[in-house]
Amino acid sequence: MFLRYDGTFEGFLTAAAAALRAPPGVCLLRPDDPPPLLPVEEAPAEAGLADRLGAYLAERLGPEVPATVYQAWLSGMPGVDDAIVGFLRIGLARRTDPSGLLQDPTVRTTVKAARRTGREAHAYLGLVRFRLRGSLYFAEIEPDTDVLPLLGDHFAERFHDQTFAIHDLRRNRAVLHPAGGGWEIAAVGEGTHGEEGLDARAGAAGAVAPVDGFEAMWRRYFDAMAIEERLNPGLQRNHMPKKRWRHLVERPGAAQAASDARRASGAPRRP
């Protein structure tokens, strides 16, 4: 049996609850999944279910289960929805947090997916780069998993007096935070062109961006910190894969390139 939900977390939980009540073998579909050959039923999202089910799972299976389920779902990895249902089925049968049972493929998929989202969200706590546009601090990211909901609290707390926006270019959604206010996630729709639209919606005065001198200072500092005798681009990319470089202000790889050029021209190492 196939069960399609609306693509929201509440919708997923409604569908997952239905799948858990039915015998094993129910497959969940997101709206953008291609339709299977067999008939599909629709699972309408049930308002308020997320909170109720979250509390139930926390009490019944352990305090970490709701977060594991939520982060695994945010990963959007293929097959993760069905894996989460299997994960919960095992947990409910054993009345315990099944996260330790990594021998089981559904548990493994769920726990891995949750870790992937969690790790990426943590990485973005450091990798988000705000560029100052008028009075708006504006950042663009392209994460593999849907990390925005996990970033809001951290940045809203730390920069509570700043008006900022973090735009997920892949999902076309953004965290918006007016200075001194709360944060929300909003779709960046047609017609609201990138920054200008966000400017207005985040409540900042849209201004022509002057050149931000601190960006040049940061680049200069970044280049100065590399130690030529220790250059290690593999280690750098382990921590910060190249796909993450695009939206940084600094330019990783510049010191390595300069050293390669010096070596090619036969010049000695920097004194």
Place this chain on the structure above:
Amino acid sequence: MDTIEKLAILGDAARFDASCSSSGSSRSASPGAGVGSTVAGGICHSWTDDGRCISLLKVLLTNHCDYDCAYCRNRSSNDVPRAAFRPEELAMLTVEFYRRNYIEGLFLSSGVVRDPDHTMALMIETVRVLREEHGFRGYVHVKVIPGCSQEAVERIGLLADRVSVNVELPSGRSLTALAPQKTAAGIEAPMGYVAARVAANRDELVRYRGAPAFAPAGQSTQLIVGATPDSDAQVLRLSKRLYGRFALKRVFYSAYIPTNEHPLLPAVSSAPPLLREHRLYQADWLMRFYRFDAEEIVEPGKPNLDLDLDPKTAWAMRHLDLFPVEVNRADYETLLRVPGIGVVSAQRVLAARRLARLRTEDLKPLGIVMKRARFFLTAGGRYAAERVPQADELRLMLADAVGQKGYAPLQLRIEDLPGAAGPTVGAFPRAGAFADAPSPLAAPAPFAAERLLLPGA
């Protein structure tokens, strides 16, 4: 001089300090005042081309220095460009970088101008402006200048999250020879003061929550390795003492990069001992997270760590009589001693085996590195590798991969392969039993009472 020029000079001058961490302090933002927060686990913001992380804005307040330490680029007799930040200039720069999410905070060190207390006063003023005038609640790590007064340490401890005094050279003799203006007492006094103050502060905070925090993220230090003839055994014994006596959070090891010609130092053309630094960090982790003692890590009678094997594998190779261990039964401490099992995978083993008995094929998904661990484990009585290797062969298989920087690995020779030199004798004393069949020793013997219930068995 422009701020950007100063930043390039004073960042360049500070980059040899190995410490970068922004961990150990957890402070939420204060609504309506100031900017910033700290996160207990720390956050890395970028990685330079040498692969080291940038978490804090690591700069010197000034690289003007009255001292003439032989190993240091910024020593007074070197002709390098010099610069100095004004306290408010550096505080403003820190806040602007912070608001753009480039950094977690400030890591401030300095050359010694006039005397230690004068230098400390300038650093204290910088952090005071940052905290009080900018309302900065992010992370601040300050290097204490050896030989400064107790009052200066007290003031900076109340402003910073972490304070540290660099030991730099692993023995008093090396210090006297290479850093004549520094003394061991001048380093140990502020360290001892910080240790006592942090401990007292913990008690204060228990009694009354509003007590001002003193260096809530504790203290750390740095040792330079490879500048002096001090051995790994000496370095690790010193680290053990520092962790024990001064309750340090971290000891950082920094491979010496020769910058000055000096009769007592390696030549400027020699490469930094990066692999040795790596081995010392591995050994340090064994002491802090794997419950190893410093004395166990270095092979008795040898001053230095084995460069071919990581120190845990080297320890296991000296204690083959303790292996293989049964993964379903071994306690946490024993699991931690198995090469290829780390703190996380050991904890996963404990969690997983509560729910089901582990088989050899279950081990990899738990995050155990089977490349190494298979030679040291049985699961349900079954040896995890295909066969038991000889000790020599095992050593070759466990040696680190080819291609590590500045390091020629062991070569595998034909005569080292099994079967090439006579009959195979397993690495383990009781190894013959594991060669093809599950071991009768490691498999739990059938319970005696059950046997009584099986007639004729």
